[in-house]
Structures are given as structure tokens and as C-alpha cells.
Amino acid sequence: AQSVAQPEDQVNVAEGNPLTVKCTYSVSGNPYLFWYVQYPNRGLQFLLKYITGDNLVKGSYGFEAEFNKSQTSFHLKKPSALVSDSALYFCAVRDPYSGYSTLTFGKGTMLLVSP
Amino acid sequence: GAVVSQHPSRVICKSGTSVKIECRSLDFQATTMFWYRQFPKQSLMLMATSNEGSKATYEQGVEKDKFLINHASLTLSTLTVTSAHPEDSSFYICSADGQQYEQYFGPGTRLTVT
Numbered sequence: 001a002q003s004v005a006q007p008e009d010q011v012n013v014a015e016g017n018p019l020t021v022k023c024t025y026s027v028s029g030n031p032y033l034f035w036y037v038q039y040p041n042r043g044l045q046f047l048l049k050y051i052t053g054d055n056l057v058k059g060s061y062g063f064e065a066e067f068n069k070s071q072t073s074f075h076l077k078k079p080s081a082l083v084s085d086s087a088l089y090f091c092a093v094r095d096p097y098s099g100y101s102t103l104t105f106g107k108g109t110m111l112l113v114s115p
Numbered sequence: 116g117a118v119v120s121q122h123p124s125r126v127i128c129k130s131g132t133s134v135k136i137e138c139r140s141l142d143f144q145a146t147t148m149f150w151y152r153q154f155p156k157q158s159l160m161l162m163a164t165s166n167e168g169s170k171a172t173y174e175q176g177v178e179k180d181k182f183l184i185n186h187a188s189l190t191l192s193t194l195t196v197t198s199a200h201p202e203d204s205s206f207y208i209c210s211a212d213g214q215q216y217e218q219y220f221g222p223g224t225r226l227t228v229t
Contacts, residue, residue: 032216043119043208043220044159051216090158094216102149103218105158 003027004093006106013081014114021076021109023065023091032094033074034103035065037087044090050074061085081113118142119211121221128199129229136194136224138209144189145211149218150182153206165192199228 004025013019025031032051036044048059050067058064065076074091090108094100118141128134138148146167151159163184164172171184181203183195196203204227210218 034217036220041206041223041225043121043222044210046213046217046219049215049217100216102161102164104161107158108156 003095003104004091004106006089006091006109008109009107010110010112012112012114015083016080019078019081019085019111019113021089021091021111023074023076023106025072025074025091025093027093027095027097029096031096032100033065033067034092034094035059035063035074035076036090036092036105038090038108039087047076047089081111083113083115086111086113117213117219119145119209119219119221121209121224123224124222125225125227127227127229130200131198133195133197134199134226136196136207136209136226138192138194138211138221140190140211140219143211143213145192146189147212148186148192149210149212150184150192150194151208151210153208153223155206159208162194196226199226201228204228 034049035047038044047063048057050057055067063078067074088108088110091106092103120139122137148165150162152162153159161174162177165184165186167186167189173179186192206223208223210220
């Protein structure tokens with residue numbers, strides 16, 4: 001079974017509008033959750049993570065995400081999108097069942113921000 | 116801080132030859148590094164976990180004799196694709212564990228086997 005799901009292949013938003021990229025997980029226990037961004041032909045850049053503590057985590061470039069245990073979600077949000085935010089976004093999880101040793105990635109969501 | 120480099124960024128080789136990709140942690144020591152493979156418009160697939168001074172741990176379905184991993188120092192892991200074939204063409208990405216469970220990724224290596 002897939003540990004982390006990103007239900008949208010692509011999200012389109014106009015510059016200046018708020019954006020949300022969805023992520024849900026299906027692991028038991030207390031998962032560690034991450035968001036990464038990938039620009040074309042590049043490696044992944046770390047955006048933010050949830051390990052413990054405050055459910056709302058703030059990360060790089062104005063992004064934030066909220067850990068919702070009841071809905072098993074960790075959606076990525078930004079109040080005002082920029083054209084330069086256009087990229088491929090990956091949600092990832094470290095599973096307590098595996099001792100948090102490896103990352104499992106969602107399939108990715110392409111974010112397109114139009115001018 | 117936490118910069119990971121990869122070399123080369125692109126490589127083209129002929130079928131049947133071997134290719135070595137280097138992954139370096141530039142400003143920190145990495146006991147554990149990871150190697151991923153990414154197909155176009157797809158997610159990252161973990162190939163193996165590379166542990167300094169010991170044998171790599173390969174994921175199910177990854178041929179350890181084909182994808183040789185060496186992690187001889189705390190700042191360098193290498194992936195050698197042996198007897199490469201066109202189906203090995205892919206984007207290979209390495210990463211290293213940070214201090215608080217995040218991973219830091221290299222820029223990737225585009226391998227094309229002709």
C-alpha cells in the first residue's frame with residue numbers, strides 16, 4: 001500500500017492567489033512528514049518538515065504545511081503564489097515501522113503558476 | 116550548509132560500458148547516503164542505502180551486481196552502473212541524511228546509454 005498519496009497530478013493557480021498542494025499519508029504511529037520541491041533537471045530542495053510539536057510548520061520561500069492527524073493529511077500551502085513557484089512538489093514520509101530510516105515519496109504534483 | 120554535489124551532471128555512454136557517479140557531502144559528514152532513480156515525470160525510487168564503511172542495503176528488485184555502491188568515506192559515495200544498457204538510462208539522484216531527519220539532495224546525474 002502506498003504510504004503517501006498526492007491526489008493531484010497538477011495544480012494551476014494564478015499569481016497572487018493562495019495555493020494548496022494536497023498530501024495524505026497512510027502509515028500508523030507517528031510519521032515524520034516532509035515537503036520537497038524539484039525544478040527541471042535538478043535535485044530536490046527541502047522545504048519543510050513535521051516531526052512533532054506545533055501542527056502548523058513554516059518553511060522556505062513562504063511555504064507552510066499543516067499536520068492534521070485526524071485527516072491524515074499534510075497539505076502544503078502558500079498565501080500568495082509566485083510564477084517562480086512553478087515546479088514539481090513532492091510529499092514524503094518517514095515511516096515509524098521502518099525505524100524512520102528511509103523516505104517514501106508521493107508521486108509528485110506539478111504546480112503551475114500563471115502570470 | 117548541507118550541500119550535496121554529484122558528478123558528472125550528464126553522461127552518455129555506449130551499451131556494455133560502465134559508468135561511475137560520485138556523490139559528495141561538501142560541508143558535513145554523511146554516515147548514510149541514499150541513491151534514487153527517477154524516470155521522467157515520475158517520483159523518486161529508492162535504489163539503495165549506502166552506509167560508510169559497510170555494504171549497501173539494496174531495495175527489493177534492484178540488482179546489486181549491476182548497481183555497485185561504495186561508501187568509503189564520510190563524504191563520498193559512488194554508484195557504478197556496470198554493463199549499462201539503454202533501459203538503465205535515467206536520472207540518478209543521491210542524498211544524505213541531515214541531523215534532524217531531513218535529507219539533502221544532490222543535483223542529479225542524467226545517464227543516457229546509447
